[in-house]
Amino acid sequence: MILVCGIPSETPLRMVTSNLERMKAEFALLSQREFPKCQLWFEVNGGEIIGELHAPERTYPLQEFTAVYPRLMDDRFLPELSDEPPDSSLRKHCRSFHDTLIRWMEIAPALVINRCAPMASNSSKPYQAQLIREQGFLVPETLITNDPELVREFRAKHGRVIYKSISAVRSIVQELNDEDEARLERIRWCPTQFQAFEEGTNLRVHTVGGEAFATAVRSEATDYRYAARQAGEPAELREVTLSSELSEKCLRLSQALGLEFAGIDLKVTPEDDVYCFEVNPCPAFSYYEANTGQPISAAVARRLASASVTVGTLKPGLA
Amino acid sequence: MWLVLCSSSDTSGLWVYQGLRQLGVGPMELVLSEWLAFGSRWEHRLDGSATQFRVTLPDGRVLCSSRIRGAINRLLAPAPGIDQQAAISDREYAHAELQAFYLSWLQGLPGVMINRPGAVGLCGPWYHTSEWVCRASRAGLKAPVYRQSAHETERGYASLAPEGATTINVIAFRGEVYGERVGEPVARACARLAQEARTELLGIELYAGQDGEWTFASATPCPGLSVGGMPLLHSLADALTEGATS
Numbered sequence: 267m268i269l270v271c272g273i274p275s276e277t278p279l280r281m282v283t284s285n286l287e288r289m290k291a292e293f294a295l296l297s298q299r300e301f302p303k304c305q306l307w308f309e310v311n312g313g314e315i316i317g318e319l320h321a322p323e324r325t326y327p328l329q330e331f332t333a334v335y336p337r338l339m340d341d342r343f344l345p346e347l348s349d350e351p352p353d354s355s356l357r358k359h360c361r362s363f364h365d366t367l368i369r370w371m372e373i374a375p376a377l378v379i380n381r382c383a384p385m386a387s388n389s390s391k392p393y394q395a396q397l398i399r400e401q402g403f404l405v406p407e408t409l410i411t412n413d414p415e416l417v418r419e420f421r422a423k424h425g426r427v428i429y430k431s432i433s434a435v436r437s438i439v440q441e442l443n444d445e446d447e448a449r450l451e452r453i454r455w456c457p458t459q460f461q462a463f464e465e466g467t468n469l470r471v472h473t474v475g476g477e478a479f480a481t482a483v484r485s486e487a488t489d490y491r492y493a494a495r496q497a498g499e500p501a502e503l504r505e506v507t508l509s510s511e512l513s514e515k516c517l518r519l520s521q522a523l524g525l526e527f528a529g530i531d532l533k534v535t536p537e538d539d540v541y542c543f544e545v546n547p548c549p550a551f552s553y554y555e556a557n558t559g560q561p562i563s564a565a566v567a568r569r570l571a572s573a574s575v576t577v578g579t580l581k582p583g584l585a
Numbered sequence: 586m587w588l589v590l591c592s593s594s595d596t597s598g599l600w601v602y603q604g605l606r607q608l609g610v611g612p613m614e615l616v617l618s619e620w621l622a623f624g625s626r627w628e629h630r631l632d633g634s635a636t637q638f639r640v641t642l643p644d645g646r647v648l649c650s651s652r653i654r655g656a657i658n659r660l661l662a663p664a665p666g667i668d669q670q671a672a673i674s675d676r677e678y679a680h681a682e683l684q685a686f687y688l689s690w691l692q693g694l695p696g697v698m699i700n701r702p703g704a705v706g707l708c709g710p711w712y713h714t715s716e717w718v719c720r721a722s723r724a725g726l727k728a729p730v731y732r733q734s735a736h737e738t739e740r741g742y743a744s745l746a747p748e749g750a751t752t753i754n755v756i757a758f759r760g761e762v763y764g765e766r767v768g769e770p771v772a773r774a775c776a777r778l779a780q781e782a783r784t785e786l787l788g789i790e791l792y793a794g795q796d797g798e799w800t801f802a803s804a805t806p807c808p809g810l811s812v813g814g815m816p817l818l819h820s821l822a823d824a825l826t827e828g829a830t831s
Binding site: 304305306307308309310311312313315359362363365366369370372373383384386387389390391392393395396399404405406407408409410411412413416431432433434435455456457 | 626627628629630631632633634636670671678679681682683684685686688689690692693702704705713715716718719722723728730731732733734735736737
């Protein structure tokens with residue numbers, strides 16, 4: 267039995283559940299929005315983890331789940347809570363339900379795509395870059411500072427420089443221009459991340475179940491996710507085949523970070539150097555699948571369905 | 586130079602700083618999180634092969650990664666400072682940025698780091714109690730039944746020792762166990778727990794169960810160190826200075 271949880275209408279989740287249906291895989295779909303009608307408990311006793319999920323339709327013993335695919339939205343912002351005061355019992359139940367679910371997923375003897383702890387490497391891009399570098403990828407020259415003068419020197423050295431958030435909080439990657447340079451004094455309050463701009467082709471590689479799906483992205487925008495806004499036209503995406511060496515390297519990187527499913531952002535320079543910018547542990551792969559026809563959601567579904575039963579025992583090698 | 590990174594209220598951090606200095610580990614610099622919060626010039630760089638870090642502290646001292654040989658790292662979080670000066674709407678973002686920045690420069694420090702940071706804790710892993718119970722069981726420690734449900738108050742990171750129970754604290758460091766004396770099997774299990782959690786130095790709280798057996802209560806990568814006394818101080822000094830010429 268597979269547990270899928272999140273917002274059922276969210277595109278990536280919907281694509282995976284459609285594939286599970288096509289495969290006739292047995293799965294339970296837990297909508298976060300139904301939390302008021304749900305209960306959950308788990309217990310760790312010696313070498314065993316047991317528990318129950320009481321969903322509106324039926325009750326599931328947690329030990330029956332062999333795989334979990336969580337795509338949880340921040341439960342604080344669920345529509346069901348929009349009119350609730352901060353200390354309402356519904357809010358407390360919502361937080362408590364989600365906390366219990368997440369805590370169970372962290373230790374469950376099931377395949378979880380992905381657990382929170384390995385996903386946390388993405389909470390600091392330069393920290394993750396140091397782990398990425400250990401796997402043999404180039405990382406762009408990076409400066410994090412609160413000193414405007416160092417930024418000016420960095421820009422003078424590299425010519426084109428971008429800036430973006432250090433943390434996982436989403437930011438639009440921007441190129442540093444003269445106007446930005448004029449307001450650099452503002453960084454004195456908080457160190458800010460700057461990176462040398464690398465020319466080349468953007469590649470997004472999704473890795474799951476030993477497979478790598480590569481998409482080349484053509485765009486004039488600094489951040490192709492916002493291509494229409496930054497460059498006036500949307501990015502062009504096309505499926506590409508990676509060399510077996512690069513494909514293996516991407517799979518090893520995901521494995522080293524403890525990620526069952528990852529979205530790896532690469533740039534291949536005209537000299538064939540491969541830079542890695544980031545590994546996204548919760549990739550919104552639907553954009554790439556919709557534009558290239560790559561069967562990413564099918565691969566996720568296959569990986570979920572392939573998980574074997576290890577009923578009740580502790581997940582070995584929690585890391 | 587070697588660093589002790591801690592907050593001004595961390596008596597263990599201050600104790601280990603004084604103790605290591607008395608054992609002749611030097612130059613040894615005490616770096617309080619409160620000073621870091623107002624570091625006047627931060628510079629952290631990385632490229633294809635190296636990571637560098639430099640900060641000027643409010644008292645004028647400059648910490649530079651090229652001169653650092655190791656650190657006792659007891660930083661729990663960036664001290665409130667910069668993020669508190671952000672507009673309320675930006676505070677959560679500023680905090681996330683600072684946390685991410687600290688994680689990166691700490692990861693990039695060279696030499697012996699006790700403990701090295703990780704994605705789930707700046708001075709080692711801060712696992713939830715449910716996960717520590719799993720890990721303790723797997724390491725061979727007796728552990729109480731842990732239960733969590735959606736309609737109970739979350740116990741988070743609290744000790745599992747029953748009220749009034751006798752508790753002891755030990756410190757596992759590089760395969761050895763310091764502090765209160767426990768039997769050999771329990772000591773070995775504590776060392777395995779630290780190893781299994783990939784944490785060089787781990788504090789473990791045990792309580793006497795009804796059968797008298799030491800039972801897992803909690804674990805922390807930032808324990809009170811004085812329970813380890815001089816033997817622990819000597820081991821920390823040896824670990825920091827191994828391979829160092831001065």
